[in-house]
Amino acid sequence: MTTTGEDHVPARGGPWWWERRRGAVLDVSLAAVSALECAVEGISFAADAGVPWAAGVVFGALAGAVLVVRRKWPIAVVLVAIAVTPAQMGFLMAVVGLYTLAACELPRRIIGALAGMSLLGSMIVTFVRVRQDMARGDLGIGDWFIPFAAITISLGLTAPPVLLGMYVGARRRLMESLRERADSLERELQLLAERAEERAEWARNEERTRIAREMHDVVAHRVSLMVVHAAALQAVARKDPEKAVKNAALVGDMGRQALTELREMLGVLRSGSEERRERASVPLAAVGAAAAAAASRAVLDEGEGPSLSGLDELIGQSAAAGMVVDLSVEGRARPYPPEVEQTAFRVVQEALTNVHKHASGAKTYVRLAHRASEIAMQVENEPPPEPGSASSARLPSGGNGLVGMKERVSALGGVFVSGPTDAGGFRVSAVIPSAPRAA
Numbered sequence: 001m002t003t004t005g006e007d008h009v010p011a012r013g014g015p016w017w018w019e020r021r022r023g024a025v026l027d028v029s030l031a032a033v034s035a036l037e038c039a040v041e042g043i044s045f046a047a048d049a050g051v052p053w054a055a056g057v058v059f060g061a062l063a064g065a066v067l068v069v070r071r072k073w074p075i076a077v078v079l080v081a082i083a084v085t086p087a088q089m090g091f092l093m094a095v096v097g098l099y100t101l102a103a104c105e106l107p108r109r110i111i112g113a114l115a116g117m118s119l120l121g122s123m124i125v126t127f128v129r130v131r132q133d134m135a136r137g138d139l140g141i142g143d144w145f146i147p148f149a150a151i152t153i154s155l156g157l158t159a160p161p162v163l164l165g166m167y168v169g170a171r172r173r174l175m176e177s178l179r180e181r182a183d184s185l186e187r188e189l190q191l192l193a194e195r196a197e198e199r200a201e202w203a204r205n206e207e208r209t210r211i212a213r214e215m216h217d218v219v220a221h222r223v224s225l226m227v228v229h230a231a232a233l234q235a236v237a238r239k240d241p242e243k244a245v246k247n248a249a250l251v252g253d254m255g256r257q258a259l260t261e262l263r264e265m266l267g268v269l270r271s272g273s274e275e276r277r278e279r280a281s282v283p284l285a286a287v288g289a290a291a292a293a294a295a296s297r298a299v300l301d302e303g304e305g306p307s308l309s310g311l312d313e314l315i316g317q318s319a320a321a322g323m324v325v326d327l328s329v330e331g332r333a334r335p336y337p338p339e340v341e342q343t344a345f346r347v348v349q350e351a352l353t354n355v356h357k358h359a360s361g362a363k364t365y366v367r368l369a370h371r372a373s374e375i376a377m378q379v380e381n382e383p384p385p386e387p388g389s390a391s392s393a394r395l396p397s398g399g400n401g402l403v404g405m406k407e408r409v410s411a412l413g414g415v416f417v418s419g420p421t422d423a424g425g426f427r428v429s430a431v432i433p434s435a436p437r438a439a
Contacts, residue, residue: 023071027067027068027070027071028068030067030068030070030092030096031064031065031066031067031068032065033092034064034065034067034090034092034093034096035060035061035062035063035064035065035067036061036064037060037064037089037090037091037092037093038059038060038061038063038064038084038089038090038093039057039058039060039061039064040060041060041087041088041089041090042056042057042058042059042060042061042087042089043056043057044056044088045059045060045087045088045089046059049087060084060087060089063080063083063084063089063090063093064089064090064092064093066080066093067092067093067096067097070096070097070100071100074097074100074101074104074106075101075106075110075114077093077096077097077100077101078094078097078098078101078114078118079114080093080097081093081094081097081098081118082094082114082117082118082121085118085121085122085125086121086125088125088129091157094118094122094157095157095160095161096161098114098115098118098158098161098162098165099161099162099164099165099168100165101114101115101162101165102115102161102162102163102164102165102166102169103165103166103168103169103172104169105169105173111162111166115158115162118157118158119154119155119158120154122153122154122157122158123150123151123153123154124150126149126150126153126154127146127147127149127150130145130146130149130150131146134146209407213403213404213407213408215262219258219261219262223254223258224353224356224357225250225254225317225318225321225356226251226254226255226258228321228322228356228360230247230251233247233248233251250317250320254317306341306342306345306346306349307338307341307342307345308333308336308341308344308345308368310345311327311345311348311366311368312327314345314348314349314352315327315352315366318352318355318356318364321356322360322361323352323355323356323360323361323362323364324363324364325352325363325364325365325366326363326364326365326366327366327367327368328365328366328367328368329367329368329369329370330367330368330369330370331369331370331371332370333370334370336375336434337434337435337436339412339436340375340412340432340433340434340436343408343409343412343414343432344368344375344377344430344432346404346405346408347377347379347405347408347409347416347428347430348366348368348377348379350401350402350404350405350428351366351379351405351428352364352366352379353401354401354402354426354428355379355381355426358384358426359381359382359383359384359425359426360384361384361385362381362382362383362384362385362425363381363382364379364380364381364382365378365379365380365381366378366379367379367380371434373433373434373435374414374431374432374433374434375431375432375434376429376430376431376432377429377430378427378428378429378430379427379428380421380425380426380427380428381425381426381427382423382424382425383423383424383425402418402428405418405428405430406418409430409431409432412432412433412436413432413433413436414430414431414432414433414436415430415431416428416429416430417429417430
């Protein structure tokens with residue numbers, strides 16, 4: 001960093017204290033001109049002082065050459081200019097030195113003191129010189145001209161370079177401050193962009209998980225029942241044709257319902273994709289929310305969304321597939337927010353689906369409790385029959401059912417617990433507040 005604060009940029013190979021070569025060239029050129037000026041003025045100084053003119057020339061050249069160090073030692077340059085003021089030399093050195101001093105990052109009191117010394121010195125020298133000229137008769141103006149000339153000339157030599165230097169220094173510092181703020185803002189914007197990309201990726205993952213959970217809840221139950229009924233149909237096709245026809249009709253109905261629900265969800269996803277192409281500002285979360293809404297509106301019967309009123313039909317479908325289900329309800333039923341009823345329904349639905357998959361033929365107990373500020377549900381199945389009598393449907397398991405139920409319940413501020421029982425069965429329990437917390 002230079003003393004005068006000029007162009008705080010990384011060094012580009014400038015010699016000595018200069019950061020750039022052009023700065024060195026400028027200072028050397030100014031020093032050469034100043035040395036030449038002082039050398040010429042040193043001739044008259046030598047004549048007035050009674051010394052050889054060569055000594056005056058050398059003295060002036062050395063004094064003027066001090067200007068080469070103006071960037072590193074501006075105070076020294078100004079002091080030398082003040083010192084040679086009585087010899088009436090160093091005009092360029094004084095002007096450039098005061099400009100450099102005012103432009104550098106020194107305390108104002110030092111700049112003011114040195115500028116005041118330069119002003120006072122030039123004023124005294126000018127006063128004496130004008131008075132001598134008037135005494136010799138070179139000037140025929142009144143005595144009032146002496147102080148006027150002294151003040152005017154000294155101010156003209158001091159004020160313009162000081163004011164210009166202060167302006168250039170202030171402007172340079174302002175530009176540096178703005179540049180630093182711009183760099184800081186650019187770094188902050190880059191950090192915000194990275195965080196926004198991370199949040200967008202997180203949102204995309206969340207929406208993928210949500211869509212997968214909705215599709216699993218909507219389709220898996222019906223497809224599981226279809227597989228169970230198909231296995232039963234295969235077992236009774238020859239023994240009981242009438243029951244086989246009934247099971248085949250159930251399989252067809254469930255297949256159509258599953259296709260209807262799947263078609264509705266895919267339609268919402270397609271419409272969301274088209275809307276994103278038309279308007280790039282639409283976030284992926286909107287598509288996921290639409291898909292979730294479509295899944296929540298998935299038809300159970302004639303397009304109605306899942307609710308606790310559909311538990312009887314849900315249990316009836318499981319019973320038709322050969323499961324023994326005992327439903328018990330405590331408390332007085334009352335309306336709940338749609339998201340609470342949908343989540344409670346999905347928990348029971350997924351729990352029954354798991355019984356079909358892993359404990360086919362086991363007796364299952366479904367308990368529903370309406371409490372003051374919450375609704376509780378529990379689905380517990382007894383140990384499955386002997387392995388030899390287990391279902392031959394061989395239903396696959398994706399391992400997402402329990403995770404999806406827990407996510408649904410936790411999103412509403414509820415509690416979800418699942419695990420095996422001491423008797424060898426499995427229990428799924430959930431408690432959901434009747435007024436879910438805000439998202």
